[in-house]
Amino acid sequence: MRSYAEISYGTEKLGSRSLLSAVMRLARAGLFEDYVVYERNGVWAFAGGALTTVTLDAENVRTVTGAGESATPWTGSSSAALGAALEASAPVANWTAYGYLMFEFAALLPALATRGAVPVEGELARMIVPRVEVLIDERGVVSRAWDAADNERIREILEDVAEPPRPVVSAVDIRTDEGGYRERVAQAVKEIRLGQYQKVILSRTVDVPFELDFAATYELGRESNNPARSFLLRLGSWESAGFSPEVVLTVDETGQVMTQPLAGTRAFGRGAGNDAEARRVLESDPKEIYEHAVSVRTSQEELRRVCRPGTVAVRDFMDIKERGSVQHLASLVSGTLGATHTPWDALEAVFPAVTASGVPKRESLDAIVRLDETRRGLYSGAVLTFTHDGALDAALVLRAMYGQEGRAWLRAGAGIVTDSMPDREFEETCEKLSSVAPYLVRSQG
Incomplete structure (x- = not known):
């Protein structure tokens, strides 16, 4: 099988620019119609163009390659x-695929099919094996391309010393409740107290009333956020x-x-004193502790389905993770994949993330269908990578902006339990x- 042409060079070729600034030059260059930027553990990946595109809906898996x-x-x-x-279909050795799963991908999982659900229409997953993959970290740049000439084009872009002007932000009102969020929360609390489920995440959307420059927004936002993954x-x-x-899952x-x-x-981010007080409240609030504990318990149960007996364990229980404008209770649940299971089995076991759906999942998904404003799409789905040797990395799609067919919007949710207050x-x-x-x-275009 053919291999990528590969070159590597040190970060001195990037001049004084940050790694973020360097990868953004590739995203803005317009080399490819489709691309993904994915940040993981200090490594920035740029995947551009598609040698292979695989999409999946409720009935068919579709493959597009150079052969048809x-x-x-x-x-x-x-x-x-x-x-x-x-x-x-991957035509190259040592490939990594990049793409996404919609939240509604959950409807394809037999254990989670909602009551009376009709088949979900439209594309639910899309993955590409890229024409070009560029990995940038503190050690340097690795550029891999189907066409060796693309490696030189990448190098020229990264070595260009010109910097774009600092963008100007535009305000959006996030405090309007046009979708009746408080009323929907109150209804969920009633259903929880009736014993229909224990927890559900309900969300709301905020429309962006102008054409959004996603690349510039990402670059500015990343400078002020410290995510587990970014994309x-x-x-x-x-x-x-x-x-x-x-992280939804890593294997x-x-x-x-x-x-x-x-x-x-x-x-979080409201001054040292306010942040410390918020942390104290977070670590002692029975509602928040209960919400976290049931999520961790569910994660353990899910991993036990696909991991070797006795290997599932919880680490760093109820640690604090600071993520941009908020701080969270966080835990790690890990295990060793069973001999008869695959990384895709593990993904199905935990998808959608319990922290973006609820407990029990099937009942909470039914509540989401009834009580959320609209179909979620990418929101609370996953952006993921999958490699030729079976490594999988899936990031939960939250704290994000979305665009499709000329519309842009934001979306956020909260976990609703029996003691939740709508305000x-x-x-x-x-x-x-x-x-x-x-x-x-x-967008200035």
């Missing part, structure tokens, strides 16, 4: 069908950028599995939206 397009009905596991199509993408009909507070090439539930929230849950959505809303840049 095919559509095949899938049966059994939807995620396994997605993975198998990638492995069968910027333009794939198919979607544009999105975000500062993911938590490394040796089968080590990890998920990171964050649940329980207070504001406080609305305020929590405002706190989360403040990780993104101050950095919106109007």
